[in-house]
Amino acid sequence: MYTIKRKTIIETIKDLFIDSAYNLDEKLVSSLKKAKQSETNNLGKNILDRIIDNQEIARNDDIPLCQDTGVSVVFLEIGRELIFDYDLEEAINVGVRRGYIDGFLRKSIVKHPLNRINTLDNTPAIVHFNFIPGNKLIIHVAPKGGGSENMSRLKMLSPSEGEAGVIDFVLDTVKKAGGKACPPLIVGVGIGGNFEKSALLAKQAIFRSIDDNAKNEVDQKLEKLLLEKINKLNVGPMGLGGTTTALAVKVNSFPCHIASLPVAVNLQCHSARKKEVTLIGKKINNTN
Ligand code: SF4
Incomplete structure (x- = not known):
């Protein structure tokens, strides 16, 4: 059997949310540039230009692409040979908390839909669990506006x-x-x-x-x-x-x-922020 340390999960989630908030996927940037060429409306062309400029500024200056840094959505593909001796969802939430605090990302989650009191760290994340063969953990994240x-x-x-x-x-x-x-x-x-x-x-x-x-x-x-x-x-x-x-x-x-x-x-929206990473589990004996 294999495992991945809690610390690795926390750091990975933190980095993924900061990276996704600052750096738009290159394929999406290419698609925006292509759309600018084919857009027939001058105002539309101009707006696409601003969107492209905006993502460049965010990337170069390490600032969020948009003031709305979203709900933290996480999809996990968990290798069946992996075991975790800690609460994986809790570790993800610690990573989200650190990412939103260290990355100066807006905290947008309220404790209850009706009392509207901010949780102040963008937790809880919405986490989906799926299982796959092997010893890998594939993590997909998206701050959804x-x-x-x-x-x-x-x-x-x-x-x-x-x-x-x-x-x-x-x-x-x-x-x-x-x-x-x-x-x-x-x-x-x-x-x-x-x-x-x-x-x-x-x-x-x-x-x-x-x-x-x-x-x-x-x-x-x-x-x-x-x-x-x-x-x-x-x-x-x-x-x-x-x-x-x-x-x-x-x-x-x-x-x-x-x-x-x-x-x-x-x-x-056009601020289609998402990132993914694959972590490989270490043999349990090696981790002790
Ligand atoms: S919908 Fe998207 S681009 Fe618009 S404010 Fe929300 S996150 Fe920003």
Whole structure:
């Protein structure tokens, strides 16, 4: 069996959140630059320029890309040969606390949705656990902004509404969000499963690489079609018009009940911060 020290988890999580808040993924930057070339609206082009400048300043000066440094979302892929003699979720929260304090990131979490008292360290993180073969721990993190999250939606469609119903719902969600979700967007779409599974699929979709393809042909086709239709909505960069409303659409699907067609849309703003790292477990004997 293998393990990873608590200290390593804490330091890794801290570094990942600081890094993601300051440094936008290079592939996303390339996509923004490409979008600037193809944007037909002058105001839209100008806004894309400002977004590109902003990420350069954040990178060079070690400051957050946006004042909203989000909810700390963590997806873990845990190798089945790993064992932890400590509370992994607690260690993650210590890492988040250190990252948000040491990195001067805004603390955006309140203790209770109704009493609104800030926890002052951005904890608790939202942690998802999955298991994989082997002795690796793959950690994905994203500080998820509140603006785009607030405009995300879920609907239980009737199966007879089919693909057309899904398309209508996604387009309606992006249109209603307008500038409030800070486009250009990455649109995560989860289809199938049940109520909570569809939301999780949509969230996992925005964690995918901007240049990857969906796992099956149906989803791949839908991604292309939706991207084309979304960019004809004239929402544009920051909602002020233009042909760049979304940089990518990511569709994740899952089997579902014969009577259901759940669809969830998780909107990710242009400040699409996410990072991942793979840690390799050490043989238990070596760690003692
Ligand atoms: S939605 Fe994104 S870009 Fe807009 S304020 Fe929130 S984190 Fe910042």
